[in-house]
Amino acid sequence: MSTRDIDQTGGGSGAPGAAPGGAAENRYLREGFHAARWQEPVIMEQGSPGERGVIPPPLETGIRAAVGDPAALIPPELLRATPPALPEIAQPQVLRHFMRLSQMTMGTDVNIDLGLGTCTMKYSPKVNEFLARSPKMADLHPWQPEETVQGILEIAHRFGRMCCEISGLDAVSFQPASGAQGIFTNASIIRAYHEANGEGDTRDEIITTIFSHPADSATPAVLGYKLIVLYPDETGYPNLEQLKAALSERTAGLLITNPEDTGLYNPHIKEFTDAVHAVGGLCSYDQANLNGIMGVARAKEAGFDLCHFNLHKTFSSPHGSMGPGCGAVMVRQDLRRFLPRPLVESDGLRFFLDDDLPESIGKVRSFLGNLQVVMRAYAWVMSLGAEGLRQVSETAVINNRYLMKRLREEVPGLDLPYSPDTGRLDEARFSWGRLKEETGIGTEDVERRILDYGVNNYFSSHEPFVVPEPFTPEPAESYSRADIDEYAEIIRRVAEEAYAEPDLVATAPHKSSAPRMDESPLHEIDKVVTTWRVWKRLGLQSPDTPADV
Amino acid sequence: MTPGDGPAVHPYIPNSAPGTRAEMLRAIGVSDADTLYRDVPTDLRLERPLDLPEALPSELALRRHVTSLLDRNVSCEDAPSFLGGGCWQHYVPVVCDEIISRGEFLTAYGGLWYSDHGKNQAYFEFQSMLGELLDMDAVGLTTYDWSAATTTALLMACRLTHRGQVLVPRNLSPEKRAQMHNFARSAAEIVDVAYEADTGLLDLDDLRAKLSSSTAAVYIENPSFLGTLETRAGEIARLAHESGALCVVGVDPISLGLLAPPSTYGADIVTGEVQPLGIHMQYGGGLGGFVATRHDSRWLAEIPSLLTSIMRTADGSGLGYGWANWVETSWVKREESRDFTGTTTGLWTIAAAVYLSLMGPQGMRELGETIVAKATYAARLLDGIEGVRAPALGAPFFKEFVVDFSATGKTVAEVNAGLLERGIIGGKDLSIDFPGQGQSALFCVTEMHMQDYLDRLAAAVEEVTR
Numbered sequence A: 001m002s003t004r005d006i007d008q009t010g011g012g013s014g015a016p017g018a019a020p021g022g023a024a025e026n027r028y029l030r031e032g033f034h035a036a037r038w039q040e041p042v043i044m045e046q047g048s049p050g051e052r053g054v055i056p057p058p059l060e061t062g063i064r065a066a067v068g069d070p071a072a073l074i075p076p077e078l079l080r081a082t083p084p085a086l087p088e089i090a091q092p093q094v095l096r097h098f099m100r101l102s103q104m105t106m107g108t109d110v111n112i113d114l115g116l117g118t119c120t121m122k123y124s125p126k127v128n129e130f131l132a133r134s135p136k137m138a139d140l141h142p143w144q145p146e147e148t149v150q151g152i153l154e155i156a157h158r159f160g161r162m163c164c165e166i167s168g169l170d171a172v173s174f175q176p177a178s179g180a181q182g183i184f185t186n187a188s189i190i191r192a193y194h195e196a197n198g199e200g201d202t203r204d205e206i207i208t209t210i211f212s213h214p215a216d217s218a219t220p221a222v223l224g225y226k227l228i229v230l231y232p233d234e235t236g237y238p239n240l241e242q243l244k245a246a247l248s249e250r251t252a253g254l255l256i257t258n259p260e261d262t263g264l265y266n267p268h269i270k271e272f273t274d275a276v277h278a279v280g281g282l283c284s285y286d287q288a289n290l291n292g293i294m295g296v297a298r299a300k301e302a303g304f305d306l307c308h309f310n311l312h313k314t315f316s317s318p319h320g321s322m323g324p325g326c327g328a329v330m331v332r333q334d335l336r337r338f339l340p341r342p343l344v345e346s347d348g349l350r351f352f353l354d355d356d357l358p359e360s361i362g363k364v365r366s367f368l369g370n371l372q373v374v375m376r377a378y379a380w381v382m383s384l385g386a387e388g389l390r391q392v393s394e395t396a397v398i399n400n401r402y403l404m405k406r407l408r409e410e411v412p413g414l415d416l417p418y419s420p421d422t423g424r425l426d427e428a429r430f431s432w433g434r435l436k437e438e439t440g441i442g443t444e445d446v447e448r449r450i451l452d453y454g455v456n457n458y459f460s461s462h463e464p465f466v467v468p469e470p471f472t473p474e475p476a477e478s479y480s481r482a483d484i485d486e487y488a489e490i491i492r493r494v495a496e497e498a499y500a501e502p503d504l505v506a507t508a509p510h511k512s513s514a515p516r517m518d519e520s521p522l523h524e525i526d527k528v529v530t531t532w533r534v535w536k537r538l539g540l541q542s543p544d545t546p547a548d549v
Numbered sequence B: 001m002t003p004g005d006g007p008a009v010h011p012y013i014p015n016s017a018p019g020t021r022a023e024m025l026r027a028i029g030v031s032d033a034d035t036l037y038r039d040v041p042t043d044l045r046l047e048r049p050l051d052l053p054e055a056l057p058s059e060l061a062l063r064r065h066v067t068s069l070l071d072r073n074v075s076c077e078d079a080p081s082f083l084g085g086g087c088w089q090h091y092v093p094v095v096c097d098e099i100i101s102r103g104e105f106l107t108a109y110g111g112l113w114y115s116d117h118g119k120n121q122a123y124f125e126f127q128s129m130l131g132e133l134l135d136m137d138a139v140g141l142t143t144y145d146w147s148a149a150t151t152t153a154l155l156m157a158c159r160l161t162h163r164g165q166v167l168v169p170r171n172l173s174p175e176k177r178a179q180m181h182n183f184a185r186s187a188a189e190i191v192d193v194a195y196e197a198d199t200g201l202l203d204l205d206d207l208r209a210k211l212s213s214s215t216a217a218v219y220i221e222n223p224s225f226l227g228t229l230e231t232r233a234g235e236i237a238r239l240a241h242e243s244g245a246l247c248v249v250g251v252d253p254i255s256l257g258l259l260a261p262p263s264t265y266g267a268d269i270v271t272g273e274v275q276p277l278g279i280h281m282q283y284g285g286g287l288g289g290f291v292a293t294r295h296d297s298r299w300l301a302e303i304p305s306l307l308t309s310i311m312r313t314a315d316g317s318g319l320g321y322g323w324a325n326w327v328e329t330s331w332v333k334r335e336e337s338r339d340f341t342g343t344t345t346g347l348w349t350i351a352a353a354v355y356l357s358l359m360g361p362q363g364m365r366e367l368g369e370t371i372v373a374k375a376t377y378a379a380r381l382l383d384g385i386e387g388v389r390a391p392a393l394g395a396p397f398f399k400e401f402v403v404d405f406s407a408t409g410k411t412v413a414e415v416n417a418g419l420l421e422r423g424i425i426g427g428k429d430l431s432i433d434f435p436g437q438g439q440s441a442l443f444c445v446t447e448m449h450m451q452d453y454l455d456r457l458a459a460a461v462e463e464v465t466r
């Protein structure tokens, strides 16, 4: 088998990448793909007594002479009696082990990762990684005197102004370490605002929608709010009457995503925010789905008082196997006083931290948050500029429409619920409901099977599944037309397989880093085992021990 | 804008190539950007370009620009720093950086067990190794930071005991206190327990007075924010348990090759900060908290963050690892949530796994000894300077200690300014948050401080306070 199996039904030159409407459609598929399957034993089973991976800096003889036996400095009852049962392995084997684990991981760097909708899996530029690794970034302590951190403060200040321009709001905090923490921060500010007005006790309801991220429900609930969750009508979003029915003098605020996870932009959003303001509530905009509307539409004009951006999504900072991230929070000027402390300010000459915020909600994350993420986001915007950001958004929307067109025209069993003739922006929520009815193959099966063609599992939907058998791709601006064509082809192929050979799909993946699992420990709490010591104690040990491999 | 008439081609945007853009627009039947955004009402659209600085699409120009800004920072590699207090400078082995720079890990996200088998295995190995270091059976993935982890643990304790009050030491980090109060004040009453002014240990009389049938948990840290070791931790845990409360202990994991893990003195839940384990400080961006409990399904079910479980292959021949207990996370619980998770600090989970694999039991032990010896050496040198008291609190310490400058007649601000002139970043000024300590600062000494740095520090303090 050749390394490139090109099934070229459209004729033409033979090169992948020809466009629909052009001479040929790209039908490139990696049929010969197989993920690395190292069968790597757990590290606790590797090495042998006495091996060492790294030698820590030694104690100078001068210090030892001065203080004596270090262990004698600790009260005996606080000394460790038995050494921790950590592995003992030399450096080359530690490196090789984790290299192998990395090879069995499908980062965005190695696959067409456009299936994870709402996560905006875009390219994280390597130059930004290079910069973030500089000791001038990596080896800074957050309490250093201001005069020693003017560079990072200036970056934060400049990027803060950029975020204010992109949102139309006035003041910014980068302290939240994620989108959920950003939403939580905004919910906390809403609470502080009503408390300052003497309405803290009476305004105890927050309104959100089912297609907004779960954090828009969960984080106000943590603060003690009652949640009112609006469901969509046939358009895909709730209508103004539903919202008005939920509003009252108990309303503290609205927390909402737009476009929602369906990719649909609610065109009545300004009427929504007006209605919330009319009863005295605040409006907070979860802008994790910003990627399609930068420079096109802003939080301010849509009537929002607060918003947040996910810098680890829209602004290219890498997702890092689940963080660190940054949920940049922007607010109207009169809400600045409630932002988490301290804020980065400038007097025109120098940059400093303003901690004089007596009404602040306090802290949501230690120190100033993930400033290395802010630095990357700043570098990303500087590379693109205003025109470039607009180009990012337009391209994200064009890519999405293009993928949608191919999927809708070519893939059997796939539907687009709600307003099918309305243009989605950055993403779209499809349904495999028909495929499931006709073949028994559902979204989880498809998700597992696409891996056999070299792409990561996709995002179906948050729960509950309002759309049956959901599938939510988001082809951000980083994907080429050839990438999108290849992805569409994978989806088409798997759908066709579902009709022709459903077992092949139902038993997938076949070419992954790990074979099919007995997944019961993931769903039954009694079977969960989080550490090797417990696994061993239960006598379950590894069949994958080095001897067996 | 007409089809194909987009702005300049940018290397991060493949379809910005004019021909491709035009063909794709044609394929989707859209003539211009206005049509593309038909569903965004015109009165909500921004009718002008964003007002942003001029772009630097050339990689070299960008690199020079950002480097010129970063160059205005003085890093802790440039000037010895004695700051700690929740973010500490420790040595990061190069292999840690190498592994977390791997694009597969760096750019992965929510891949499931079959897509990201390796990432999930690394998660499980982190949990397993931290479990050994802490001597705890159940460990979750790292969360946002130690403060978040501690808040999570204390709220877990409230749910497990069906009680609503938690006792925390008054010498908690102000950062942690502020975060806890904002997060938990509607769910739990947070009550301070005094510490002894001379030793820094928890005031047991005050603890006894405050323990009641509403106490869900007693939280202590070992070492405390002010650096002291809680020598009466066993007694504190016993008192908590007698009242039907849980004992939650916060630790610095870098100390645990040398110091006894909290399980030995009765901890029910352990929290801490993972940053010392192979993660650069990054101006505070290297933080990640952890929570460890006993292996009990009732307890595991209360952990609101991500947990990795080991499992078997369907044919029983091999192992796999995946996210467990999903139904208890805020992604699923939504408005029923009592805590939340999301993108947290997965990359630091992996860095810490590499770190613990490299260090092994011997490395952790040697490192602990080196740190306590250097910190003791530094404190003794400073204590020898007229008017300077170090440590100002009598209890034993590990790597941080309070230095009292009150008797020198100088403020900490003056001392630190003098140190900075001499190329040294002094300790954290405590005079605002802990006025009872007078003109004191919290100094941190780690394996990064060569003897020469410590001698230079003492000489500089002597000059500055003279």
Ligand SMILES: Cc1ncc(COP(=O)(O)O)c(C=O)c1O
Pocket (backbone or CB within 6 Å): A118, A119, A177, A178, A179, A180, A181, A212, A213, A215, A257, A286, A287, A288, A289, A310, A325, A327, B341, B342, B343
């Ligand atoms: C719309 C939306 N809001 C909020 C979030 C939460 O962000 P994080 O995972 O950083 O907490 C996400 C993440 O996927 C999202 O898509």
